[in-house]
Amino acid sequence: MPRTKSILRYPGGKTQLSKFVSNLISINKIKNPIYCEPFSGGSGVSMELLLTNKVNSVILNDLDPSIYSIWFAILHDTDKLIDVVQSMHITMDEWYHHKDIYSKLKDIPVYDFRLAVSALFLNRTNRGGIITGGPIGGHEQKSKYSLDCRFNKASIVKKIYAIAEQRHRIRLYMSDAKDLINDVLLQENPEQLFTFFDPPYYKQGQALYKNAFNHEDHVALAASIKTMDEYKWITTYDEYPEIQSIYSEYRLFTYKLRYSVNQFRKANEYLFASPATKLKSFDKVKLI
Numbered sequence: 622m623p624r625t626k627s628i629l630r631y632p633g634g635k636t637q638l639s640k641f642v643s644n645l646i647s648i649n650k651i652k653n654p655i656y657c658e659p660f661s662g663g664s665g666v667s668m669e670l671l672l673t674n675k676v677n678s679v680i681l682n683d684l685d686p687s688i689y690s691i692w693f694a695i696l697h698d699t700d701k702l703i704d705v706v707q708s709m710h711i712t713m714d715e716w717y718h719h720k721d722i723y724s725k726l727k728d729i730p731v732y733d734f735r736l737a738v739s740a741l742f743l744n745r746t747n748r749g750g751i752i753t754g755g756p757i758g759g760h761e762q763k764s765k766y767s768l769d770c771r772f773n774k775a776s777i778v779k780k781i782y783a784i785a786e787q788r789h790r791i792r793l794y795m796s797d798a799k800d801l802i803n804d805v806l807l808q809e810n811p812e813q814l815f816t817f818f819d820p821p822y823y824k825q826g827q828a829l830y831k832n833a834f835n836h837e838d839h840v841a842l843a844a845s846i847k848t849m850d851e852y853k854w855i856t857t858y859d860e861y862p863e864i865q866s867i868y869s870e871y872r873l874f875t876y877k878l879r880y881s882v883n884q885f886r887k888a889n890e891y892l893f894a895s896p897a898t899k900l901k902s903f904d905k906v907k908l909i
Contacts, residue, residue: 626672628741628780629691630750630771631663635819635857637878639669640904642855646675646815649853649899653677655809657816659798662688663750666817671787676815682794682801686729687740687752689795694737696793699785703778705738711746711769716756719743723752730795745772799845811852811897818846818856823864836863843867853898858891868893874900874908 625636646654657680658667667679683689694702709715719739726736740752746768747754757771758764784791794801798820806816820842821833834842846856847870858864865873871893878890892908894900902908 625663625665626668626780626783627663627665628695628777628784629663629688629744631665631744635817635878636663636665636669637905638817638857639666641906642666642815642817643670643675644901644903645853645855645898646670648901649815651813651815651853653813654815655680655813657806657814658682658819659801659806659816660819660821661692662819664692668784671790672783677813678790678792680792680794680805682796682798684795684797686731686733686795687723687727687736689793690732690734690737691741691744692793693732694734694741695781695784696788696791698734698737699781701734702737702741703781706741706774706777706781709742709772709774711772713756713760713762713768715742716746716768732795745777798842802845802849806849806852809852814852816849816852816854818842818854820856820858822859823861824859839864840867850895851897852895855892855894855898855900858893860889860891864891871896876902876906876908878905 627636646656654676655678656667656670656676658664659682661667661681661683664681667681670676671679681692683692719742722735722739723743726733726739729736743752744750746756748757756762756768758766758768762768794805796804798818806814820839823834823839846854856868860875868891874892874894875889876892878888900908
């Protein structure tokens with residue numbers, strides 16, 4: 622399982638692509654790079670690039686209030702969040718408590734510290750990091766894996782501190798990706814910005830993400846992405862003919878990525894890039 626500098630476990634997380642993306646930024650000769658993930662989720666790549674100083678700053682965005690709230694709490698309620706994490710009891714009673722809080726607050730359109738705490742608890746204690754999934758070890762806790770096996774408090778606190786110390790290099794938004802493109806990304810310098818679009822899966826998205834897309838959503842997103850063709854960007858997708866059709870005007874690449882949602886597997890994915898982006902296989906990513 623890839624190690625990540627993020628405090629979140631995330632289904633389909635792309636931490637494994639960090640070196641590949643870093644190399645793309647290098648070969649595209651981007652000076653003082655600003656790196657953006659419009660579907661940030663766990664932000665594994667963002668945190669790896671930022672905390673190893675491969676980029677100057679990052680733009681994070683997630684429309685899901687629970688994910689946005691976690692990142693906002695890390696950046697702006699740091700000490701309060703750390704105190705709560707350190708005092709947490711990782712029990713099934715707490716799991717039910719946080720599940721109830723999450724269910725009540727998950728659709729509020731603003732930051733909420735309570736939602737941040739409950740979403741973080743569920744992310745660290747649910748199978749595959751799926752906030753709406755079931756607890757690791759099952760409700761009866763009879764598995765060899767216990768509820769707290771992915772909840773290393775010392776590690777989480779260390780990561781929170783490391784990220785919060787770089788808050789001056791992080792911009793955080795809770796916008797629809799299309800709005801982020803129009804209102805934020807198209808205002809950036811094309812010579813500095815590199816964007817990695819990692820939208821919800823075309824087929825599995827409904828089961829994994831709160832803000833899943835239907836076909837029309839994917840088409841609308843693609844239309845917005847295409848307005849950024851003078852910028853450097855890549856987008857990755859699960860391998861389905863519908864996606865190939867939506868991005869038919871771009872050269873199609875495939876690559877394999879190892880996942881651990883439910884079970885370890887290697888899956889082919891599509892990768893597309895703007896005409897302005899130079900691509901090259903690197904590290905674990907072999908483009909075909």
